[in-house]
Amino acid sequence: MSRNRIAAADIATIAVGLMVVAAGVAVIVAGPIELMPVHYGLDGQADRWGGRAEVGGLITGLGVLITLVAGGIGLAAGQTEDPSRRRGLRMAQLVALMALLGVVLFAGGASLSGATSIAGGLPMAGLSVVLLASGAFLGRVAPNPFVGVRTPWAYKSRLAWDRSNRLAGRLMFVLGLFGLAASAVAPQPAGIIALCVGLLIAVLWAAVESWRVWRTDPDRQPF
Incomplete structure (x- = not known):
């Protein structure tokens, strides 16, 4: 894997992390004023609600987590001299980025849409x-x-x-x-x-x- 692609992977990680953080801050500042579902029970029904500060704070925290976890793996990949390990770490970075972004889209989307059920x-x-x-x-x-x-x-x-x-x-x-x-x-x-x-x-x-x-x-x- 080329150095250009490595740099692109890190740029993508930072970009996604910053976009999620920005989205979280936007919800805190100008999100819906009504309460939104923030937790769902085993039956898929919302059982706890929170304000925009809580929902935005959770999204912001996930954005920071994306940057720290995927970015940390990317940093380790950039420092290793072993091409095989570098490729493996880049795969780990990709998996972390996709999984955490999926959590953001799933949880954030459910709360912001006001969905009372995820079943x-x-x-x-x-x-x-x-x-x-x-x-x-x-x-x-x-x-x-x-x-x-x-x-x-x-x-x-x-x-x-x-x-x-x-x-x-x-x-x-x-x-x-x-x-x-x-x-x-x-x-x-x-x-x-x-x-x-x-x-x-x-x-x-x-x-x-x-x-x-x-x-x-x-x-x-x-x-």
Whole structure:
């Protein structure tokens, strides 16, 4: 990956972070004056409301988080001399950027639209797209403290890291694909709950895989 593309990735991270922060500040200053939903229960129904200062503050905080997490990974990528690790860190930066931006669009959009329920096909489709996009790149992520299957065993074995993240990426991609296809017909909130349960199973499966591969890796580091 060229230095120009590396610079472009960092510029994109900063641009997205600044735009989200600016959007949050705009909501604080000139957002809706009526209360907006800020939390939803397991049934997908809004159960707590807040003012524009709270909603804008949450969006602003997410913008700062995007800049710190994705920007930090990008900084590490720019400093490494290993081309393979640099590519892996750039993938981690991309996954972090997409996932956090997805959270902003999902949560911020629900609050600002005044949606009293997220138990619908559109929220499920949005979550599925985030899973699908993140899963497409997760398998190529290099070891880092923010993105991926970050178990103790994965940090002690590069083979365990690669295989567990590759598995997690494939499971997330398939889950997102099925979720997107089912979003138009799945009863809600059962569809979103099933998607979240599937994600939890994928995470646990990948964590177990990291332990299994570490245990059999002759090049593993001991604890």
